[in-house]
Amino acid sequence: MPVPCAAVSEREELVRAAGGIVRRRGRYGTEVALIHRPRYDDWTFPKGKLDPGEDDEAAARREVREETGLDCELGGEVGETRYRDSKGRPKRVRYWLMDLPAGHPDPDFVANREVDELRWCTPDAAAELLTYPHDLKLLRTAAELLPVEPTPPPPPRTERR
Numbered sequence: 001m002p003v004p005c006a007a008v009s010e011r012e013e014l015v016r017a018a019g020g021i022v023r024r025r026g027r028y029g030t031e032v033a034l035i036h037r038p039r040y041d042d043w044t045f046p047k048g049k050l051d052p053g054e055d056d057e058a059a060a061r062r063e064v065r066e067e068t069g070l071d072c073e074l075g076g077e078v079g080e081t082r083y084r085d086s087k088g089r090p091k092r093v094r095y096w097l098m099d100l101p102a103g104h105p106d107p108d109f110v111a112n113r114e115v116d117e118l119r120w121c122t123p124d125a126a127a128e129l130l131t132y133p134h135d136l137k138l139l140r141t142a143a144e145l146l147p148v149e150p151t152p153p154p155p156p157r158t159e160r161r
Helices: 056-068 123-129 133-144
Strands: 015-026 029-037 042-044 047-049 073-084 090-099 117-121
Touching: 015 056, 015 133, 029 056, 029 123, 029 133, 047 056, 056 073, 056 090, 073 133, 090 133, 117 123, 123 133
Parallel strands: 015 090
Antiparallel strands: 015 029, 015 047, 029 042, 029 117, 073 090
8 A cells, every 4th residue: 555755855756647537427426437456456546657758648548548448538637646656666646537528438348457347436436445545535626526417317218008
């Protein structure tokens, strides 16, 4: 589990990463995508390290696409987390709110070597599932930003005679 980051010394290089809090309109209102990483046995938001020369926004979209298969539109920045990674290095992760483009269906999730499960959760369910307190703080911030209206219920069925 990551530990909060202390001051970064001049000898330590900051690990830069970016990710997304992907939302969609679900049956019960806004849902967010959470991923399970078997290597860490954790539930978190999709994210990853920047490639050389890549900016944070491009990395956030790429990492979400690589980990979930979702090609999302970038929204507003939600915030950042800072902690020491599993190798003890200081790490900063910036997050953006992301949406699927209008009219594009969710693709079927395909497990990969980094992520073995994708779940769409209401904010309350996500709060119960997230592993890290810093992710919970991001979730609360994201929930306040431009909430998605719930999908209206389907029209009542009419019987044919």
